[in-house]
Amino acid sequence: MTVTSRRVVITGIGMVSARGNSFAETLSAVDRQERADRRIALFDASGFSASLGAEVLGFDPRPHFRMAKALKLTDRTTQFAVAAAAMALAQAGWPSDETFCERLGVLIGVSGSDLQAPEVARALQSDGEPVPVDQIPVFADRILSRLNPLWLLINLPNMPSAHVAIQFGARGPNSTVMTDWVAGSQAIGEAADWIRGGEADAVLAGGTDTAIQPFALAAFDQAGLLSASPDGRPRFVPGEGAAVLMLEEETHALSRGATVLGDIAGYASASSPVDSRDHALTRTITAALGEAGWRPSDVAQIALASLDGTPLRAREDAAIRAALDECADSVVRVDYQPAVGHALAALGPISLCLAIGGAADSRGILCNAAGYSGQAVTLAVLPRPSSMSAS
Amino acid sequence: MGVISAAGCDTSTFWHNLVAGRSAVAPIRRFDVTAYPSRIAAEVDERDVPALDERWAGRGRIARYAAAAADLAIADANIARAPAWPRAGVVIAAGMGSYTHNEAFVPSALARASQPEFDWSGFTEALRRGLEPFAAERRTPGSIPALIAHQYGLQGPVMTVMTACAGGTQAIGDALRWIRHGRADMVVAGGSDSEIYPMGLASFCLLGALSKRNEAPELASCPFDGQRDGFVIGEGAAVLVLEERDHAVQRGARIYAEVAGFGSSCDAFRVTDPHPDGIGGGLAMTRAIADAGLTPVEIDYITAHGTSTPANDRIETLAIRRVFGDRASLVFISSTKSMIGHATVAAGALEAVACALTLTHQQIHPTINYRTPDPLCDLDYVPNAARTARVETALSNSFAFGGQSASLVFRRECE
Numbered sequence: 089m090t091v092t093s094r095r096v097v098i099t100g101i102g103m104v105s106a107r108g109n110s111f112a113e114t115l116s117a118v119d120r121q122e123r124a125d126r127r128i129a130l131f132d133a134s135g136f137s138a139s140l141g142a143e144v145l146g147f148d149p150r151p152h153f154r155m156a157k158a159l160k161l162t163d164r165t166t167q168f169a170v171a172a173a174a175m176a177l178a179q180a181g182w183p184s185d186e187t188f189c190e191r192l193g194v195l196i197g198v199s200g201s202d203l204q205a206p207e208v209a210r211a212l213q214s215d216g217e218p219v220p221v222d223q224i225p226v227f228a229d230r231i232l233s234r235l236n237p238l239w240l241l242i243n244l245p246n247m248p249s250a251h252v253a254i255q256f257g258a259r260g261p262n263s264t265v266m267t268d269w270v271a272g273s274q275a276i277g278e279a280a281d282w283i284r285g286g287e288a289d290a291v292l293a294g295g296t297d298t299a300i301q302p303f304a305l306a307a308f309d310q311a312g313l314l315s316a317s318p319d320g321r322p323r324f325v326p327g328e329g330a331a332v333l334m335l336e337e338e339t340h341a342l343s344r345g346a347t348v349l350g351d352i353a354g355y356a357s358a359s360s361p362v363d364s365r366d367h368a369l370t371r372t373i374t375a376a377l378g379e380a381g382w383r384p385s386d387v388a389q390i391a392l393a394s395l396d397g398t399p400l401r402a403r404e405d406a407a408i409r410a411a412l413d414e415c416a417d418s419v420v421r422v423d424y425q426p427a428v429g430h431a432l433a434a435l436g437p438i439s440l441c442l443a444i445g446g447a448a449d450s451r452g453i454l455c456n457a458a459g460y461s462g463q464a465v466t467l468a469v470l471p472r473p474s475s476m477s478a479s
Numbered sequence: 480m481g482v483i484s485a486a487g488c489d490t491s492t493f494w495h496n497l498v499a500g501r502s503a504v505a506p507i508r509r510f511d512v513t514a515y516p517s518r519i520a521a522e523v524d525e526r527d528v529p530a531l532d533e534r535w536a537g538r539g540r541i542a543r544y545a546a547a548a549a550d551l552a553i554a555d556a557n558i559a560r561a562p563a564w565p566r567a568g569v570v571i572a573a574g575m576g577s578y579t580h581n582e583a584f585v586p587s588a589l590a591r592a593s594q595p596e597f598d599w600s601g602f603t604e605a606l607r608r609g610l611e612p613f614a615a616e617r618r619t620p621g622s623i624p625a626l627i628a629h630q631y632g633l634q635g636p637v638m639t640v641m642t643a644c645a646g647g648t649q650a651i652g653d654a655l656r657w658i659r660h661g662r663a664d665m666v667v668a669g670g671s672d673s674e675i676y677p678m679g680l681a682s683f684c685l686l687g688a689l690s691k692r693n694e695a696p697e698l699a700s701c702p703f704d705g706q707r708d709g710f711v712i713g714e715g716a717a718v719l720v721l722e723e724r725d726h727a728v729q730r731g732a733r734i735y736a737e738v739a740g741f742g743s744s745c746d747a748f749r750v751t752d753p754h755p756d757g758i759g760g761g762l763a764m765t766r767a768i769a770d771a772g773l774t775p776v777e778i779d780y781i782t783a784h785g786t787s788t789p790a791n792d793r794i795e796t797l798a799i800r801r802v803f804g805d806r807a808s809l810v811f812i813s814s815t816k817s818m819i820g821h822a823t824v825a826a827g828a829l830e831a832v833a834c835a836l837t838l839t840h841q842q843i844h845p846t847i848n849y850r851t852p853d854p855l856c857d858l859d860y861v862p863n864a865a866r867t868a869r870v871e872t873a874l875s876n877s878f879a880f881g882g883q884s885a886s887l888v889f890r891r892e893c894e
Contacts, residue, residue, distance in 0.1 A: 135603025161750055190762075194745065198641075199621060201575055206597055209587035213597075219588040222581060224677050228514035231681045240682035241750050241880055245575055245641045250881030253745040259762060262745035262883045263649055266573070266641040268621030274638055278653070281660055287743070287766075302586075302599075303578065306606045307615030357568075357636035357662075359625040371634065461622035462629065463637055 096280040098469075099290075099346040100182070100334030101441045102175030104168045105428045106142035106327055110175060114438075115445040118427045125325045125429065130300050131206070138314040141300045142327035142429020144168070154255050161242055162251055163204060168330035168434075169196050169248035169296035170255050176292060177256060180334040180346055186257065193260035193288035195279040196248040196332070197271030199433040202301035204243055211235040248296050252332075260288040266433075268459035269393075270357070271295060273436030273467055276333060277355030283337050290336040297432035299326035304432070323395060327429020331437035347475045350444050353452070354380035354468030361462055368464035369393070369407035369456055376454065377411070380468040384415035388451035391439040392423045393458035395430075404456060422446070440467060447471035480735060480832050481551025483528055483544045483671075484715040485521035485819045489551065494836045496818065497844035498865045502697035503819050504711050510677055517689035519696040520675050521713035521820035532630055537611075539618045541574050542626070544716035544825070545671035549627045552667065556720035556732060561632065568635035568663040569628045570653045571718075572646025573620035574672035574824040576679065582609050583678065627667060635663040644784075645743075646670050647717065647827030648877035648885040652741030654721045655887075664726045669718030670828035683712060688788060698848050700821075702785035702814035703792045703860045705851035710786040713820025717828035719835070736835040737890040739872070740773070742766025746882030753790055757798030759884040760784075764802045764874060767886035773872060775803045778810060778888070780843060780868075782830045782875040783860075785814025786821050793855045795876065800858075811868060813861040817847045827877035831887060834873040838891040842867050 103110060106124040107117035124142035133139035149167035152174040153159055162170070173194075182188070211234035212219050212227070221227040241247070246264040253262050261282055265271040272295015279293030299305070305326060308314050313324040341348060356375035360368040377384065390408060394400035409416040424439045431438055436457035443453045450472055457465040482488065485503035486496040496503070503521040512518040528547050535546045549569075558564075586605035590598040616622065624637040636657060642649045647670025654668035674683065683689050690709040692699035700711040727734055744766065746759035753759070768775055784795055800807045815826075815833045822829055837843055842865055849862035873889045 131597075132599035133603070135600045135607065158750075189747075193743075200619065203578075203583060205587065205602070208584065209590050209597060209602060212584060212587040213590055214588070221584045221588045224511045225514035227580075227584065227677055228512075228681055231678065232514070232516075232684060235681075235685060237685040237687070238751070240686055243575075243682075244643050244880060246643045246879060246881050246883060247750060249642075250745065250750050250879075250883060253747040253882065254749065257747050259744055259747050259758065261743035261766075262642070263653075263743060264641045264883075266575075266621055266639045267624070267637065268619055268639075271621065271639075278638070278656075281656055281662075285656060285660060287770075302603060302606055303583075303615075306603070306610050309607060310610050310612070310614070311616075357638060358634055359628050359637040360634075361629045368634075459621060459625070460616055461619075461625040463621070463625050 094284045095338040096283045096335050096352040097338045097341050097348045098333050098350040099336045099341045099348060100176035100180030101349060102172035103331045103438060103441060104144055104147060104171050105329035105438055106144055107428055109147055111441060115442060118442055124427055128300060133305060136305050136309045136314055138316065140325060142325050143300050144328055158251060158254060161238060163242050164298050165198055165296045166248045166251050169332060170251050172294060172330040172332035173252045173292045176332045176334040189257040190259050191289040192258040193282055193291040194249045194253045194258050194262045195275045195291055195293045196252065197265040197275035197295040197433045198245050198248055199268050199271055199297050201243045201245050202298065203303060205302050207236060252292055267463055268461065269432050270436065270457040270459045270463045270465040271433035273455060273457035273465040274357055276437060277465060277467055279335050280352040280355060283335060289340045290334060292332050293335050294330065294332035294437040295434040296330035297434040298328035299430060299432050300328045325429040327431040329428065329431045329434050329438060331434060331441045348472055349476050350472055351470040353470050357465045359463045367403050367407040368462060369404055369458065370410040372464045372466035373411035373454060376466040376468040382452055382468065384412040386452045387419050387454055389420040389422055389443055389453050391443040391455040392421055393456040395425050396423060440469060444469060444471045445476060447473050449473060480555055480719050480835065481548040482717045482829060482832055483523055483548045484829055485523055485713055488527040490832060497815065497833060498842055500845045500847045500863060501818060502847060504696045504700055506696055509675060515680055516684055516691050518693045519699055519711055521711060522675055523715050534626055534630060537617050539576060540673040541576055541620060541671050542623050544673060545571050545573060545623050546627065548669060548716035548718040549667055552718040552720050553631060563632040563634055565634045566663050567633040567665040568637060568657055569624035569633055569667045570638045570640060570650045571624045572640045572650040572670035572824050573623050574674060575620060578614060578618065580677055582611065582614060585609050642883045643879035643881060644823055644826060645877040645879035645883045645885040646824035648875060648887055651719065651738065651831050651887055652743060652885060655738050655741050658721060658723050664723045666721045667718060668721055669716060670825040671716035672822060672824035673714035674823050675712055675714050700787045700817050701848035702787040702817050702846055703853065703856040704849050705853035707787045707789060707792060710788050711820035713822035715822045715829060716825050717832045719831060734892045736838045736892050738887065739890040740767045740771025740888035742770055742886045744884045748882055750881045753794045757794045757801060759882050760795055760798035760876060760878055761801045763884035763886040767874065767888045771888035776806060778872050778874050779870045780811045780837060780873040782834050782873065783812050783814045784876040784878045785816050787816060796856045796858055808858055811843050811861050812858050813844055814846045830875050834875045834889045837870055837873055838889055841870055
């Protein structure tokens with residue numbers, strides 16, 4: 089990084105997860121070590137090898153939408169993102185002043201879209217013989233006459249970012265990252281660059297996603313991820329949720345009296361083929377440390393990207409060792425996946441926030457994210473536990 | 480630079496066709512469109528798409544177009560084969576298509592309707608049975624940049640962006656930031672999309688966004704014309720190799736143009752309509768021009784978003800007027816989409832290539848099909864015939880459903 093004069097701090101955290109509909113709720117549930125996997129209630133998932141998931145329960149998006157009319161144009165991931173952003177703004181004490189909003193950006197990561205399978209299915213369902221959808225005129229006739237005309241607008245992956253901007257009047261830079269499971273962490277890293285480079289004074293950045301939908305479950309099932317492990321529990325728990333951070337230029341935050349919860353100190357992204365000996369996480373950890381100006385001994389904890397007992401974890405452990413050398417032994421490794429499930433692109437941001445919330449002191453946190461095509465992102469963050477407890 | 484487009488799958492054919500004002504719009508051939516209200520598109524002739532490395536086998540059109548455009552761009556940049564490029568990254572804007580038609584829709588059709596509730600078990604069973612091996616992994620747009628990086632040993636950052644119709648422009652802006660911030664010395668950047676498949680076409684028809692001038696396909700895309708009735712769907716990919724200037728000069732690379740500035744914004748209005756005052760578009764242009772260290776007076780040419788929808792062209796004109804004031808009528812403006820349709824997420828990247836070629840050749844491609852003036856679109860759209868002009872700086876606009884707006888400024892490379 090060459091543009092380092094502007095520092096980026098966290099002034100608000102909003103979260104929706106399987107462990108609670110706010111950051112505070114999630115944090116205390118994780119502290120109690122409750123597990124997240126339950127039978128999926130959103131729809132009948134009994135046709136998959138396992139119907140357990142870490143589902144967001146009792147979620148009501150309405151209080152988080154300033155303009156209720158917009159709700160009918162939103163899917164679940166957009167609602168999670170708007171709710172998390174609203175909570176981050178509230179915690180940050182962000183004023184709704186219009187000049188501030190011109191410099192407020194939005195950058196949300198999401199892995200894709202769920203195609204709204206039930207909506208499409210209702211359009212294609214027949215009363216008698218199945219609709220021959222391979223006959224395109226028949227398919228088109230059904231879709232064009234029965235599907236919600238706004239289907240595409242509800243479904244586009246850029247909608248979480250768009251709706252967050254609409255609800256809170258954010259006219260700063262706006263984008264959507266869709267780099268599979270690293271998208272949410274990458275959004276935080278890129279948003280920090282927007283602030284450092286002066287494109288924005290503040291950015292609502294994070295991830296939103298859901299794996300509790302039939303296409304994702306079918307893909308995980310196909311990959312064998314839902315099969316039970318010897319102890320009877322599925323290794324992999326599909327999850328969902330969102331975490332959105334209010335990132336702010338430090339002097340901007342301090343001048344309006346905001347409480348600083350942490351500092352974004354470093355970010356790196358890279359990729360390596362999944363079958364190569366080299367792991368991109370080695371490079372991203374090293375680069376994030378370098379950008380933060382940390383030595384390996386400055387790292388107190390690492391929020392992990394992969395689940396215990398999997399080949400991915402073995403690779404992540406090797407990458408950590410390669411990057412941190414003997415300091416790898418003393419670093420506390422935290423894995424929030426058993427608690428919140430694999431919330432896909434939201435897992436990184438949720439893990440980062442939980443690591444910040446759980447920090448005992450202000451020593452460094454690294455947060456890894458890994459995609460299934462070899463993408464890797466590492467964030468380096470300095471928590472400020474005293475202000476966390478005060479807020 | 481590399482392009483996969485309806486106007487050709489190499490930059491010289493692409494540019495030649497644009498300057499000649501040739502429409503690439505025709506009746507859709509790829510599937511049976513009889514049931515659709517809009518039955519025309521600017522399709523890539525897939526026979527022109529170069530063969531790909533085997534790692535792309537089984538992947539969808541969006542990935543294959545991106546890979547082909549990247550191959551062409553990397554060859555054009557004359558990057559010597561190295562085992563690894565530690566400081567080179569990839570950022571691609573890609574459309575969201577992930578499952579085949581049968582994977583996505585047969586399960587819905589097979590779900591039994593006799594039950595009062597949706598037949599999840601029937602749906603699930605059909606879904607599990609129909610999914611091709613590695614379907615999610617092979618088709619996710621999120622993997623495209625990583626695969627390009629692995630193919631060429633690029634070890635820097637990788638990212639997929641998805642700001643719908645602003646995506647291609649956004650990706651180039653992100654690449655510019657990476658280079659400026661020192662995250663990479665070289666970035667393979669661009670966009671790829673193909674929404675010309677049964678559900679893609681249906682989704683745009685449902686929105687009422689497409690031109691229904693099926694009887695005269697080549698005349699249907701008529702940006703800024705008084706008779707415009709919607710956009711014509713296009714497809715393709717464009718990839719540009721962006722490089723830190725000294726890095727490029729040191730290795731003796733041919734420089735097409737300088738990426739001088741980027742601006743991003745959001746209307747923050749509605750997802751269904753653009754802000755009536757063109758707020759977001761105006762902010763993106765203003766920010767990109769300022770980022771380039773320029774003032775609007777110094778902009779010679781604009782590659783408009785220019786979709787040929789009634790709302791976009793009127794509001795884009797208004798936004799240009801707001802940014803450029805009295806000088807708006809002196810700026811050359813043209814719409815690439817008049818010839819290659821709206822390549823959705825790829826559009827901004829294809830238009831970036833057009834911008835760079837405008838600066839290289841000092842020639843402005845026309846907005847074709849301009850016949851009937853619209854009093855609300857009263858600028859110089861370079862109608863129907865190319866012009867030779869001195870163009871030192873060019874601005875490229877892209878606006879998305881959802882209100883995300885992005886603009887880039889390019890500057891002519893002086894020898």
